[in-house]
Structures are given as structure tokens and as C-alpha cells.
Amino acid sequence: MCYEVAQARLAAMSTATPPRSPSTTAASPATSPATSPATSAAASTRRPALDWRVRFAVLSLVWGFSFLLIKVGTDGYAPFQVTFGRLFFGTAVLAVAMAVKRERLPRGARTWLHLAVAALLLNALPFSLFAYSELTIPSTLAGICNATSPLWGMALSLVALSEDRPTRRRVAGLGLGFLGVLTVLGAWQGFHGLDLKGTAMALLASLCYPIGWIYVRRTLAGSGHSNLSLIGSQLGLATVQLALVTPVFAGFPTSFPAVPLLAVAALGALGTGFAVLVQYGLVNEVGPTTAQMVTYFIPVIATAAGVLLLGESLSWNTPVGAAIVLAGAALTQSRPRRRAAAAPAEQP
Numbered sequence: 001m002c003y004e005v006a007q008a009r010l011a012a013m014s015t016a017t018p019p020r021s022p023s024t025t026a027a028s029p030a031t032s033p034a035t036s037p038a039t040s041a042a043a044s045t046r047r048p049a050l051d052w053r054v055r056f057a058v059l060s061l062v063w064g065f066s067f068l069l070i071k072v073g074t075d076g077y078a079p080f081q082v083t084f085g086r087l088f089f090g091t092a093v094l095a096v097a098m099a100v101k102r103e104r105l106p107r108g109a110r111t112w113l114h115l116a117v118a119a120l121l122l123n124a125l126p127f128s129l130f131a132y133s134e135l136t137i138p139s140t141l142a143g144i145c146n147a148t149s150p151l152w153g154m155a156l157s158l159v160a161l162s163e164d165r166p167t168r169r170r171v172a173g174l175g176l177g178f179l180g181v182l183t184v185l186g187a188w189q190g191f192h193g194l195d196l197k198g199t200a201m202a203l204l205a206s207l208c209y210p211i212g213w214i215y216v217r218r219t220l221a222g223s224g225h226s227n228l229s230l231i232g233s234q235l236g237l238a239t240v241q242l243a244l245v246t247p248v249f250a251g252f253p254t255s256f257p258a259v260p261l262l263a264v265a266a267l268g269a270l271g272t273g274f275a276v277l278v279q280y281g282l283v284n285e286v287g288p289t290t291a292q293m294v295t296y297f298i299p300v301i302a303t304a305a306g307v308l309l310l311g312e313s314l315s316w317n318t319p320v321g322a323a324i325v326l327a328g329a330a331l332t333q334s335r336p337r338r339r340a341a342a343a344p345a346e347q348p
Helices: 001-014 022-027 037-045 052-064 067-072 079-100 110-133 139-146 148-162 168-185 195-217 225-247 257-287 288-296 298-310 317-333
Strands: none
Touching: 052 067, 052 257, 052 288, 052 298, 067 079, 067 110, 067 139, 067 257, 067 298, 079 110, 079 225, 079 257, 110 139, 110 195, 110 225, 110 298, 139 195, 139 298, 139 317, 148 168, 148 195, 148 288, 168 317, 257 288, 288 298, 288 317, 298 317
């Protein structure tokens, strides 16, 4: 889900030591901090079995269907139970991957403390908020709210990250994107028929991702640990957090309906564990800028899945507003073309 924005950026910057400009970071594929030029060259000769475009399409489908799986899961289980199951199965997949690659767990109490905060901001809290939101709003709306994460991220980074400068292009993208949000919500008709509480939770979940990304960027960048080790440990900590919270607020399931259970298992194993592995592979191969373009396909797939498979209704302002949101998000993420060497740099 919009995990993909935070995690694509995390993979891109977790190995950086000095701060770099956004354009430089976006253009450079992520590599392991311990990777030497020789091993990088050797790794580049090993081509994956599937073309990156196929894996990109698979990732788009998996994350796009996540909102449908959340909706189906909450039909049989409490939201906290859905989130715990999602994290449990996702952690299991990454634990297997770490064992196969013989990855070591991070060391140091401070690193684990930062990972615990990241687990809350990037996993436990937004996953739970999305699950609760889909009790009262359709999965199509949740998927579109998820697409606002790049907008929140750009707005926050302009304030929290000194290297992100407020260019006219970015400001225009922010304004356009939030105009799209108002269109989706039907602001001109007083948000009639809209569950404000559920929508607010979905938007808050989307806001959690850039907050978590900025926190991770400030605390774990250049830590010397591999991306797989960090995210595997982060998901494990999020699972522990939900294991403590779920019995208190949701209790234990009294029955185990098969279809919602399969939905939760697929949400965790595919939409969380497997998807993260595919995402890191894409980041390493084509770079974070191309890899995070998956963000713009997710609401389209989520909307199609909700309408076709769950029978959710769709008014004209939903797809129109979603298109405006995506256009604004794309504008905030775009970079102006470089001018000739003799030309002056573009002013913000």
C-alpha cells in the first residue's frame, strides 16, 4: 500500500551517508551499504528471471487489491485482528527471506528504539487506521485516500527537510492534489453521504507514512544495516506491538471464517511480505523514482476491484477527483529538466 512510497524512499536513502539533493537521490538506485564496486558489478550481471515491467505490474496488482482484502478481512475479524494477522504473515515471509540470505538482525539498543518508532508510524498505526476506516467507507475511497500520501509527504518535507525546496512546480502540485481530494469527497455538496470519521482515519493513515519516512530518514539513514534486515526487524516489532494491543481492544476471535482468514493471510504474505521484496528488487534495478511510480496505479486497481468484485458504487466525482489527486502527486514528484551547463539554475 502506501508503504510503497515510504519504503521506496527508505531503500533509496538508508545507505546514504551525507545528505543529497532530492534529484540526486531519486536518480540513483539503492545499494547495500556494505556493497563494494566489484560486488555491485557482479550483481548487475545477474538478471532476474522476470522483466522488471512484469514485476512492476504484479506489485501494482498486489497493492491495489490490498484494500479489497482489508474489506473482506474485516467482514470476519476485528480491525486490530486483521492488522495483527497481516503483520504476522508479512513478518513470516521476510523472516524466511532473511534466513535464506543469512541476514543478521540489527545491533544496538538505539537502532531498535528507532525501529520501534518506525514500526508504529509505518506499519502498526496506518495499517490499523485503514482497517478501521473500511468498516464505514468503501475500499475504493480508502485506496484513493492512500494516494494522497505523496502530497502529505511533499508538504511535510518542505518543512522538515532542508534539502527539499518549495519550487513553483511542487506548490502547484500540492494545490492541485488537495483540490482533487476535495473533489473526491464532494466538498461542494457538504460531504453528503460521506462517513467523515472513516474518511478521516484513511487520510490520517496516509499521513502516517511520510511522517514515518522523515523520522527514519533522520534516524536510520546510513546505519550500516541492510534494507532487508531493517524492514524485517521493523515488521517484527510492529507485530509485537499489535500482539500487545489486539487482546486488550479486540480480544481473541471466537470463530475463524475461512474467506476472511484467507484474505488476511494474502494481505500479509503477498501485500506486505512478498510486495516489499519485489519493491526492493525494483528499487535496486530501476531506481526509486521509477519503482515508486507504482503509487499511481494503486488507486485505479483498488477502485476497479471494489466496483467489480465488491459491488461498491461509484459516482462521477470519485474517478475525476482521483485523477486530479494523481496528477498533483505526479507534479510534486517530478523534476524540471536540466538546462544547458551555461544556463542559470531554475529559481524556486
